[in-house]
Amino acid sequence: MKAKLEQLKNQALEEINNAADLKELQEIRIKYLSRKGELNTIRRGVKDLSPEERPIIGEIANKTAEEIENSLEQKHEILYKQNLSEKLESEKIDVTLPGDFIPYGKQHPLTLTINEIVSIFHMMGFSLIKEENSPEVETEYYNFDALNFPPDHPAKDMQDTFYTINASNLLLRSQTSNSQIRTMEKSAPPFRVISPGRVYRSEAVSSRKNNLFHQVEGFMVDEHVTFGDLKGVLNKFTEEFFGQVRPTRFRTSFFPFTEPSVEIDVQCIICAGKGCRTCSQSGWLEILGAGMIDPNVLRNVNIDPDKYSGFAFGMGVERLAMLKYAINDIRLFFNNDVRFLEQF
Numbered sequence: 536m537k538a539k540l541e542q543l544k545n546q547a548l549e550e551i552n553n554a555a556d557l558k559e560l561q562e563i564r565i566k567y568l569s570r571k572g573e574l575n576t577i578r579r580g581v582k583d584l585s586p587e588e589r590p591i592i593g594e595i596a597n598k599t600a601e602e603i604e605n606s607l608e609q610k611h612e613i614l615y616k617q618n619l620s621e622k623l624e625s626e627k628i629d630v631t632l633p634g635d636f637i638p639y640g641k642q643h644p645l646t647l648t649i650n651e652i653v654s655i656f657h658m659m660g661f662s663l664i665k666e667e668n669s670p671e672v673e674t675e676y677y678n679f680d681a682l683n684f685p686p687d688h689p690a691k692d693m694q695d696t697f698y699t700i701n702a703s704n705l706l707l708r709s710q711t712s713n714s715q716i717r718t719m720e721k722s723a724p725p726f727r728v729i730s731p732g733r734v735y736r737s738e739a740v741s742s743r744k745n746n747l748f749h750q751v752e753g754f755m756v757d758e759h760v761t762f763g764d765l766k767g768v769l770n771k772f773t774e775e776f777f778g779q780v781r782p783t784r785f786r787t788s789f790f791p792f793t794e795p796s797v798e799i800d801v802q803c804i805i806c807a808g809k810g811c812r813t814c815s816q817s818g819w820l821e822i823l824g825a826g827m828i829d830p831n832v833l834r835n836v837n838i839d840p841d842k843y844s845g846f847a848f849g850m851g852v853e854r855l856a857m858l859k860y861a862i863n864d865i866r867l868f869f870n871n872d873v874r875f876l877e878q879f
């Protein structure tokens with residue numbers, strides 16, 4: 536029995552010595568030292584020995600257990616440290632390296648521009664009209680007739696306006712001015728509102744023109760609203776939008792729904808009025824159309840033109856963004872090239 540124990544011990548120590556990892560070491564521990572392990576199997580035979588032999592063999596068995604235990608512990612320590620340093624080596628991070636770049640989205644330049652325009656008018660007490668009063672698919676009545684366009688006006692021509700095939704009087708609106716009629720016919724003055732949105736025109740696409748673009752419409756109607764109010768509001772707008780007081784020029788113009796009508800030019804941003812390619816050598820850039828609301832329009836929405844007056848304006852968002860950010864092709868807004876978009 537003594538020889539058996541000796542053999543068991545040598546075998547165990549050798550296996551421990553050869554153990555490659557902690558898992559294997561645990562298996563060896565179970566094999567030799569667990570309750571059903573090999574050492575206990577031998578120990579169970581001790582009770583069958585003679586009384587003289589029992590304590591001697593018992594002692595040797597205890598010693599064997601102790602030696603195997605010690606050896607397991609030593610090996611455990613070695614393997615544990617080895618395991619740890621391997622882990623540290625493989626998982627080490629260099630905290631001095633720059634972090635991963637996570638790309639994030641940005642607002643489209645047109646969204647930025649619209650938000651800026653809206654916030655300037657907010658500052659002057661204008662609020663947004665309800666979206667339902669500014670539909671993109673519109674009837675001829677709201678896009679033209681109620682705005683005092685005569686029946687034979689050239690803008691109504693198919694060459695300028697997209698009509699739908701659903702109904703002969705249904706079109707894609709060519710201007711946001713439809714929002715004037717829809718807003719005013721539903722409630723009573725005073726009004727001081729703006730309405731941004733998409734408009735459509737059947738035109739040849741070029742660096743300056745696109746079939747789809749954006750406008751911000753605005754109007755103010757109350758008792759005693761004058762052309763002076765129009766000038767004050769729109770001059771303040773250009774000052775805020777372009778970041779400094781810029782000379783403006785109010786040129787007489789014509790719109791069926793305003794009288795008198797003006798187009799407002801701002802001194803060329805690029806050449807400061809000296810004349811360059813952007814302003815076709817004129818020194819001025821047109822930024823919006825405006826005027827005093829025609830009494831006929833007020834009558835069409837049941838507002839008494841003898842009691843109330845007002846002004847309206849409509850500005851092209853792409854145009855304003857192109858001037859502000861020096862963009863030379865309107866199509867850039869619609870191509871969704873990230874190299875362009877990420878600059879804003």
Ligand code: PHE
Nearest residue numbers: 710712824825826847848849
């Ligand atoms: N609707 C006009 C256009 O699209 C602009 C405008 C709006 C002019 C309001 C006067 C008043 O050209």
